[in-house]
Amino acid sequence: MTEPHYLKGLNEPQREAVTTINGPLLIIAGAGSGKTKVLTTRIAHLMANGVDAFNILALTFTNKAAQEMKERVEKILGNNDARNLYIGTFHSVFARILRGEAHKLGYPANFTIYDTDDSRSVLKTVINELNLDDKHYKPNIVHNRISAAKNALVGPAEYATDYYIQQEDMRANRPAIAQIYAAYAARCFKNGAMDFDDLLLKMYELLKTHHDALHKYQTKFKYILIDEYQDTNPVQYQITKLLAAMHENICVVGDDAQSIYSFRGATIENILQFQKDYDDVKLVKLEQNYRSTDTIIKVANEVIKNNKGQIPKLLWTENATGEKIKLVRTMTDNDEGKFVADTIQEQKLRNHYENKDFAVLYRTNAQSRSFEESLRRMGIPYKIYGGLSFYQRKEIKDYIAYLRLIVNTKDEEALKRIINYPVRGIGKTSLEKAVIIANEQNTTLFEVLQSAAANGFKGATLEAMQNFVTMIRYFQTLMATNNAYDVAVQVGKHTNLVKELFNDKTTEGLARYENVQELLNSIKEWTEMPDNEDGEMVDKSLGSYLQQITLLTDADKDNDPDADSVKLMTIHAAKGLEFKCVFVGGIEETLFPNAMSINSREELEEERRLFYVAVTRAKEKLWLSYANARYRFGSLVQNEPSRFLEEMPDSLLDKTYAGGGARNNAGNGFNNGSAFARMQRGMGYSDVDAAEKKYGPPPAKKASSKPSYMPATPPPPKVVEHIPSANFEPSDPHDMEAGQTVEHQKFGFGKIVKIEGGAHNPIATIQFQHNGEKKIMLNYAKIRIVQQ
DNA sequence: AAGTCGCGGCTTTTT
DNA sequence: GCCGCGACTT
Numbered sequence: 001m002t003e004p005h006y007l008k009g010l011n012e013p014q015r016e017a018v019t020t021i022n023g024p025l026l027i028i029a030g031a032g033s034g035k036t037k038v039l040t041t042r043i044a045h046l047m048a049n050g051v052d053a054f055n056i057l058a059l060t061f062t063n064k065a066a067q068e069m070k071e072r073v074e075k076i077l078g079n080n081d082a083r084n085l086y087i088g089t090f091h092s093v094f095a096r097i098l099r100g101e102a103h104k105l106g107y108p109a110n111f112t113i114y115d116t117d118d119s120r121s122v123l124k125t126v127i128n129e130l131n132l133d134d135k136h137y138k139p140n141i142v143h144n145r146i147s148a149a150k151n152a153l154v155g156p157a158e159y160a161t162d163y164y165i166q167q168e169d170m171r172a173n174r175p176a177i178a179q180i181y182a183a184y185a186a187r188c189f190k191n192g193a194m195d196f197d198d199l200l201l202k203m204y205e206l207l208k209t210h211h212d213a214l215h216k217y218q219t220k221f222k223y224i225l226i227d228e229y230q231d232t233n234p235v236q237y238q239i240t241k242l243l244a245a246m247h248e249n250i251c252v253v254g255d256d257a258q259s260i261y262s263f264r265g266a267t268i269e270n271i272l273q274f275q276k277d278y279d280d281v282k283l284v285k286l287e288q289n290y291r292s293t294d295t296i297i298k299v300a301n302e303v304i305k306n307n308k309g310q311i312p313k314l315l316w317t318e319n320a321t322g323e324k325i326k327l328v329r330t331m332t333d334n335d336e337g338k339f340v341a342d343t344i345q346e347q348k349l350r351n352h353y354e355n356k357d358f359a360v361l362y363r364t365n366a367q368s369r370s371f372e373e374s375l376r377r378m379g380i381p382y383k384i385y386g387g388l389s390f391y392q393r394k395e396i397k398d399y400i401a402y403l404r405l406i407v408n409t410k411d412e413e414a415l416k417r418i419i420n421y422p423v424r425g426i427g428k429t430s431l432e433k434a435v436i437i438a439n440e441q442n443t444t445l446f447e448v449l450q451s452a453a454a455n456g457f458k459g460a461t462l463e464a465m466q467n468f469v470t471m472i473r474y475f476q477t478l479m480a481t482n483n484a485y486d487v488a489v490q491v492g493k494h495t496n497l498v499k500e501l502f503n504d505k506t507t508e509g510l511a512r513y514e515n516v517q518e519l520l521n522s523i524k525e526w527t528e529m530p531d532n533e534d535g536e537m538v539d540k541s542l543g544s545y546l547q548q549i550t551l552l553t554d555a556d557k558d559n560d561p562d563a564d565s566v567k568l569m570t571i572h573a574a575k576g577l578e579f580k581c582v583f584v585g586g587i588e589e590t591l592f593p594n595a596m597s598i599n600s601r602e603e604l605e606e607e608r609r610l611f612y613v614a615v616t617r618a619k620e621k622l623w624l625s626y627a628n629a630r631y632r633f634g635s636l637v638q639n640e641p642s643r644f645l646e647e648m649p650d651s652l653l654d655k656t657y658a659g660g661g662a663r664n665n666a667g668n669g670f671n672n673g674s675a676f677a678r679m680q681r682g683m684g685y686s687d688v689d690a691a692e693k694k695y696g697p698p699p700a701k702k703a704s705s706k707p708s709y710m711p712a713t714p715p716p717p718k719v720v721e722h723i724p725s726a727n728f729e730p731s732d733p734h735d736m737e738a739g740q741t742v743e744h745q746k747f748g749f750g751k752i753v754k755i756e757g758g759a760h761n762p763i764a765t766i767q768f769q770h771n772g773e774k775k776i777m778l779n780y781a782k783i784r785i786v787q788q
Numbered sequence: 789a790a791g792t793c794g795c796g797g798c799t800t801t802t803t
Numbered sequence: 804g805c806c807g808c809g810a811c812t813t
Contacts, residue, residue, distance in 0.1 A: 634804040
C-alpha cells in the first residue's frame with residue numbers, strides 16, 4: 001500500500017496525530033511544533049478516508065486561521081470539498097448555529113450581538129434604573145463579574161444564592177451585582193440581543209434543553225477538532241463534551257505552557273479533565289520545534305521552567321544556534337521606540353529584511369504609542385492590531401446602529417444611539433419620557449415611538465417620531481428584497497448620514513467620511529464574496545452581515561495581510577503567529593509582569609507563560625527591551641527590569657544599552673566612556689550605577705548623532721535636593737494613611753494630607769516641607785513612614 | 789438643544 | 804496624556 005503524499009515530511013508523533021482517526025485524542029503541541037500542519041493534514045486525512053466535510057467541526061482561535069486551514073486542506077486534497085467544513089471560532093460557529101435555532105430559546109433569528117461596549121452601555125442603563133450608583137458599580141467591573149459567571153455556567157439565580165460568590169461581592173462592597181446580573185440578562189433578552197458570553201451560554205442551553213437540537217448536532221458533527229485547547233473555558237468545555245458524546249471522535253490540541261486567557265475564564269484544567277472524561281484518550285506530544293533558532297528555544301525553556309505544575313515536555317530543535325538574544329536597556333519608553341525603529345532600519349539595510357519580517361510585541365495596548373511615533377518618524381510602514389478598532393469609531397458605530405435597528409427593532413441600544421442623529425428634533429427629554437413609558441408598559445422603545453400619538457406625544461416631536469418610524473419601516477421593506485450593501489447605501493442616502501459627513505470639511509470630518517466609505521466598501525465586498533460554505537444557503541442579508549461583523553477578531557480585520565508593514569500588537573494578539581524578527585518591549589516590573597498580576601502565584605505564572613509566548617514568536621532574531629522610566633498617566637515613572645530577564649542565562653544574551661540618542665545599538669562594539677550615564681545622573685536617574693554593575697557599561701552616544709535623536713524627554717522639574725536617610729526602607733503603601741509624617745526618596749519629608757484612588761492604585765496628596773504639595777502614586781513611589 | 793470646557797479616571801490581556 | 808462625561812454656556 002502506498003503512503004498518501006501528505007504524510008511525507010511529517011515526523012513520527014505528527015504522523016501519529018494525523019492518522020489517529022477515531023476516539024478521543026489529546027495533542028500537546030509545543031510552540032512552533034507544526035500544530036497547524038497537523039490539524040490541516042488530519043482533516044485532509046479524514047476526508048481522504050471517506051469522512052464527509054459536512055460531518056467535521058473545527059474550532060479555531062481566529063476566523064482567519066479557520067480560513068487558512070480550509071485553504072490548506074483544499075490544497076492537500078486538490079479539490080474544494082473543504083468548503084463544506086464547519087470551521088471557525090467558537091463564537092462565530094455558535095452564532096451561526098444559533099441564528100437557525102434562536103427561536104427555540106425565545107430570541108429572534110436576527111438577534112443582535114452585543115460587543116463589550118454595548119454590554120457596558122446596557123449595564124449602565126440597568127444600574128441607573130435600579131437606582132444604584134454607576135460610579136461605584138462601574139459597568140466594566142460589573143461586566144467582568146457577570147462575564148466570569150457566564151463562562152463558569154453560573155446563571156443569575158445561582159449567582160444570587162452561591163455563598164462564595166456572595167461573600168466576594170460583599171467583601172468588594174458590591175452586594176447588588178446579583179440583582180444587576182438578573183436585570184441585565186432580562187434586558188438583553190428583551191432587546192433580542194446576546195452578548196459574547198451568551199453565544200456560548202445559549203448554545204449550551206440549547207443543547208441542554210432541546211434534545212432534538214442536541215441530537216441533530218451530535219449526529220452532524222461526527223468529528224470534532226479544537227485548536228488552542230488550553231484557552232477554552234468551562235462553557236466551551238461542556239458544549240464540546242455534549243457535542244462529542246455520541247461519537248467521541250474529538251481531537252483537542254493545546255499547550256499548557258501557552259495558556260494566557262485565564263482572565264476570561266479559560267482553564268488548563270480542561271486539558272486534565274479531558275483525560276478523565278473519556279476512556280482511552282490517546283496522548284501525542286509534539287516537542288520538536290521547527291520555527292525558531294536553538295538559542296531562542298533554549299531561552300524560552302529556561303524561563304518557563306520556573307513555573308510549577310506543567311505537563312512534562314521538552315521543546316527542542318534541530319535548527320541552527322542563531323544569534324544571541326539581544327537584551328536592550330533604554331532610558332525612556334520614547335528611546336525604546338527609537339531603538340526599535342532604528343534597528344529595523346538597520347536590519348533591513350544590513351540583512352535584507354522586509355518590513356513585514358518584523359513584529360513589535362508588548363504587554364498593554366497603551367505601549368503602542370512610542371513605537372508608532374518612532375516608526376512614523378522614520379517613514380517605516382506599520383500596522384497596529386488591536387486597540388481602538390475600526391468598528392469602535394463613532395461614525396461607524398452610528399452607521400451600524402441604523403443597520404442594527406432595521407434588522408432588530410427591539411435593539412434599544414441601537415435605537416438610542418441614532419434616534420437623534422442626525423438631529424431630527426427628538427431630544428433628551430422626549431427620549432427619557434419614551435423610555436419610561438416603554439418600561440411601564442413592558443414594551444419596546446420602538447413600539448412606543450410607533451404609537452407615539454397614543455402615548456401622548458404632540459406637535460413637532462410627534463411628527464419627528466412618526467417620520468423616524470416610517471423611515472425605519474421603509475428600510476425594512478428594502479431589506480426583504482435587497483442584500484446588505486444595497487440596504488446600507490439607501491440608509492446612508494435617506495438619513496443624510498453620508499451627506500452630513502461629506503459637508504464637514506474639517507480634517508476629522510474628512511477622515512470620518514472616508515471611514516464610512518470604507519465601511520460601505522467592506523459591506524460591498526462581503527456581499528459579493530461567494531459564501532456557500534455548507535451549501536445550504538447563501539445569505540447575504542443585512543442580518544447575516546451584522547452577526548458576523550461583530551465577531552471578527554483583530555487578525556480578521558486586517559484587510560491587507562500581505563502588505564509590507566511592521567506589525568504592532570499585544571502578545572495576546574500574537575498568539576499563534578510567527579515572525580522572523582521580534583521585538584518585545586517594556587519588560588519591566590509592574591508592566592510585565594503586570595502590577596495586577598504579581599499578587600498570586602497563578603497570575604504570575606500566567607505572565608510568565610505570556611512571556612514564553614512572546615519569545616517563541618521569533619524565528620530568527622529576538623530583541624528584548626526595557627526602559628528605566630516610562631510615561632504612564634502623563635508622568636514619568638521608574639521601573640525595575642522584569643524578573644523574567646533574570647531567569648535567562650547570561651550565556652545566551654547579548655546585553656546592550658541604547659540610551660536616548662544612541663543611533664546605533666545592538667552589538668556595535670562601542671565602549672568609549674559613559675556620557676550617557678553621566679547625563680542620566682545629571683537628570684536625576686538613580687538606577688544607572690546598579691544597571692551598569694549588572695549589565696556592564698553602556699556604549700557611548702555616537703559622536704555623529706543627529707540633534708533630532710537627542711532625548712525628547714524634558715528634564716524633570718527642579719526639586720530641592722533630598723538625600724534619603726541612611727535607614728531609608730520603603731514602607732508598604734497599604735499601611736499609609738492621612739496624617740502620617742513620611743519621607744519620600746526624592747522630595748524629602750512631608751505630611752500625608754489625604755489618600756484617594758482606592759486600594760489598587762492609591763494616590764496620596766502629600767505636603768512636603770521643601771517641595772510643596774504633590775500627588776504621589778503610592779504603588780510606584782518609594783516612601784517611608786516616619787511617624788504614625 | 790447643541791456645543792465647549794474642565795475634571796477625573798484610567799491601564800492588563802479579548803471573543 | 805487621552806477620552807468620556809457632566810456642567811455650564813449660547
